[in-house]
Amino acid sequence: MKEIIAATRDLTKIYGSTEALVHMNLNVKRGQILGLIGDNGAGKTTLLKMLAGQIYPTRGEITLFGAHGEKELEKQRKRIGTMIESPGFYPQMSVEGNLEYYRIQKGIPGKEKVAEILKATGLHEKRRVPARKLSFGMKQRLGLGIALMGEPELLLLDEPINGLDPSGIMEIREMLQRLSGEKNIAVILSSHILTELEQLADKYCFLYKGKVLKQISAEDLEDECSSYIEIQVSDPGLFTVRMEKRYPEQKYQVLPDRRIRILGEEIEPERFSSLAAENGIQVSSLAVKSITLEEYYMDLKRGGGQS
């Protein structure tokens, strides 16, 4: 069983009358990549900032590497790498200078570490360029480089692939997968690019307006998203009653426009078209589909629970 390196219990942050994050319970294990999914204002950045100690929780507790309490957390944060909101660097300093600044700050011996990071982030050719002159994507790379300085055991990344070109996205994805796989680094990252998260994360946390909608492992999500039948019928109420009677274990969701999503593995469309015909229910359409991460999130947002 892998060690839990970051955990929150009942973590809550309230600004005035606004609940930025409420009752967040979370466990992140070593080597795990947790994807935070949510709209703007869902609480993703608030969570990352609390974990990084940049803001204080209104209630609840944070545990990092088994330690909690402000002073202990401060010590443990030396084992963390972050890029939250925007990459933090001195614009007038060169790329190399910024990395050297953080190398000294983190107490990492050996200047060769800077060269390693420059190579890993693809910034070697830009090492003498002032950070302010970098493109947006290059600045993101520098931010990631700073986060990676000192071989962190936990990475907190807020929209790390924002502004990167396709090859940059691929490189960062491969780098994070390598860090997680080979070096057992845990990563908590948020992204609006859900297709990217889908390829990276092994656990997801769906947030909406400061509340956790669902936490699910990638395997479970795959099961839930694997495939489904979407059937449009003349009388969804009657159809679901008949379906529950004949197939009591069958999971389904009622969608707008008289559509019903029938979930589960190895489901046969014929069974449901026959069921409709037997009960005099007209079928307008029937198709086998699979749920994308975006659809899954939108369903959660709409409150589409599964029976």
Place this chain on the structure above:
Amino acid sequence: MMNYMRSEWYRITHTKDIYVFTGIMAAGVLLLNVGQYVCSAVIPDFRYSSVKFALSFLTGGMGALFLTGMILAMVLFSADQKNGIAKNAVAYGISREKLFIGKCIVSFAAALISMMILLVLYIGTAVLLLEGPAQPYVGLLLEGVLCNLPAAAAFMILAVALGQFFEKDSVAIVLWVAVYYFIPVATFMLGLEIPALEKVAKWMPCYYLNFEVVAGMSGYDCLWSEPAGAARCIIAGVIGIIVFLTAGILMNRRKEL
């Protein structure tokens, strides 16, 4: 904290800010002394081309030390919040208190080096180019700088504290001016009615530097010439360091970034 201070020192010495600041100040100092020298060469009977007059600017205006200290602190650290540097430092396990104290130490060290260069230039060009005896004016100036150094450090700490707490530099500067100038003036005014406040005002640098120091062509009368006056400057400075350091720690310890 040592690593943080070392990284800041690396940053300060590898960016232009401190050099530009010192360069501009040095240009001002040179302009002052060389200007007087040139004037003495072209204007017959020019009375002001003397070491006594040249050094009276800083001896009689020690407040300049405080002001330049504040400006330097702002120059060195104003970008910290805007660029997310402070956020990163906290995320890497440096407490807000250590961040603040580290900034105070590093900025004071940078200011001290910058000041020493400027003093050498200021006194050196005055003695080399201008007329009249160097003593006791050089001695009074150096004594004044030494006696007022703790207070200058205190007001630099105040600038760092305000700069770290307020996102806008303008707010920090206005509050700094209020603490340095308006509060002593208000205390002095109220002291005209309430004697206890007058005693308090006498310990404020703005008060004693304005009312108890005279330097110019007519002569020098410096508070720090007497041991009691020198002690007052030093004690006031030490009290200032304690007060502003405590205030800075309290202000910034729960600051959200």
